[in-house]
Amino acid sequence: MNTEIPKSYLTEVFSSLQGEGGCIEGSCFGKRQIFIRFSGCNLSKDLDRTSSCFWCDSLEAQSFKNPIAKIEEKPGLRRFINVKNPLTPPELADIINNLITKDLHSISFTGGEPLYQIDFIVFFLGLLEEYQIRYPLYLETNGTIIPTQEQFYLIAKYFKFCCCDIKDRSSNVAKKDNWNEIVNLELEFIEKCTKHYINTFAKIIVTSETKIDDIVWISKKLAEIKGINRKGVGLAIQPVYLYNESLKNKYAISADHLNQIFYTVADYLSPTNISLSIQAHKYLDLL
Secondary structure (H helix, E strand, O other): OOOOOOOEEEEEEEEEOOOOOOOOOOOOOOOOEEEEOOOOOOOOOOOOOOOOOOOOOOOOHHHHOOOOEEEEEOOOOOOEEEEEOOOOOOHHHHHHHHHOOOOEEEEEOOOOHHHHHHHHHHHOOOOOOOOOOOEEEEEEEEEOOOOOOOHHHHHHHEEEEEEEEOHHHHHHOOOOOOOOHHHHHHHHHHHHHHHHEEEEOOOEEOOOOOOOOOOHHHHHHHOOOHHHHOOEEEEEEOOOOOOOOHHHHOOOOOHHHHHHHHHOOOOOOOOOHHEEOOOHHHHHOOO
């Protein structure tokens, strides 16, 4: 019997405001969260942005087994200390408890891909009461790692919110001929989350390369998922945010294109289930 306690490889842990999701059911936009950024992503083959998600804004988190995790010293200080990876469950619990503030709403598990380290997460969830961590949990995932039924039951006990990234074809996350297989996995994950009463929404990054035909296909599929209380599942539409000027000139989406995407989605989803999402934390220069 394997009794080894799992350890986690993290990229960073810090306190900030959730800047994505917009005004959609399941979003924690504008809420104070502690962000636990896990290392490693199952969709990343390397770090050159051609065989992994092209729009990933946490490139360093795509790599598994980062030797060092950056930990914010105190909430709001924006100063980090380096901690050696991997971390034990008690070490992560101490970090979280050190970052708790009065306005803390929830704790975000993000990445990379947090479920890439699902064994650690499941183990850690089982010890939350012991560590006196009693906040709702928020999962940000690419939705392509489907937990077992047993794992889902435990995840659903603690995770109250979930944002599942739907991968636009222009993300280069997969070859063009099997891109829809990735999306079908993500849709399966969303449906399973809603069946386990996790308040879940989908988010899609859109660019000048986003095809309306792809938006039609995704919207039709998403409309088939009833969501919690049969209200349907929301879609947060997020224009790509780019620092690089040459990339910005090529991929930044126009207002006309963005409007057309919204009009198209509204053919299949209720207006209450559609929202603009922006990376507000970047515009405000937050962590």
